[in-house]
Amino acid sequence: MSKVKENDTVNVHYTGKLSDGTVFDSSLEREPIRVTLGQGSLIPGFEKGLIDMEANEKKTVVIPKEEAYGEVRKDMFHPVKKEELPGDMKPEVGMGLVATSPDGVENQLRVAEVHDDHIILDANHPLAGHDLTFELEVVSIG
Numbered sequence: 001m002s003k004v005k006e007n008d009t010v011n012v013h014y015t016g017k018l019s020d021g022t023v024f025d026s027s028l029e030r031e032p033i034r035v036t037l038g039q040g041s042l043i044p045g046f047e048k049g050l051i052d053m054e055a056n057e058k059k060t061v062v063i064p065k066e067e068a069y070g071e072v073r074k075d076m077f078h079p080v081k082k083e084e085l086p087g088d089m090k091p092e093v094g095m096g097l098v099a100t101s102p103d104g105v106e107n108q109l110r111v112a113e114v115h116d117d118h119i120i121l122d123a124n125h126p127l128a129g130h131d132l133t134f135e136l137e138v139v140s141i142g
Helices: 044-050
Strands: 009-018 023-026 033-036 058-063 077-081 096-100 106-114 118-122 132-141
Touching: 009 044, 044 058, 044 132
Parallel strands: none
Antiparallel strands: 009 023, 009 033, 009 132, 058 132, 077 118, 096 106, 106 118
16 A cells, blocks of 8 residues: 655544644535645644555654644734724724734734733734544555
């Protein structure tokens, strides 16, 4: 049987969990994802976990944060004056926001702190700072 190698296109089912077992994403209730390895569309640890798997093989991989979304970076926290927010917005810690840059790129942000005159936005990926566990199943190769 053929095994997954660099640059292969694979269909994969997965369930992603935090270290406490909380499921943060799963493809089991939808179509498997179809990805080509080596294109940078997967976190490095996920891609490494797929290498040498065969079609219909299942395995669980633990991905350290360094091979996932990295450490939480302090330079990704930004203060924003409340007067710069939409007038009807009532910011709360944990609230998700989307900021669109001048070139049209959307950035996911999270309200990290709320103060009297400003808020602190966190632009880190929501899974930054976490080791991740993925249950993988290679549905097909090619």
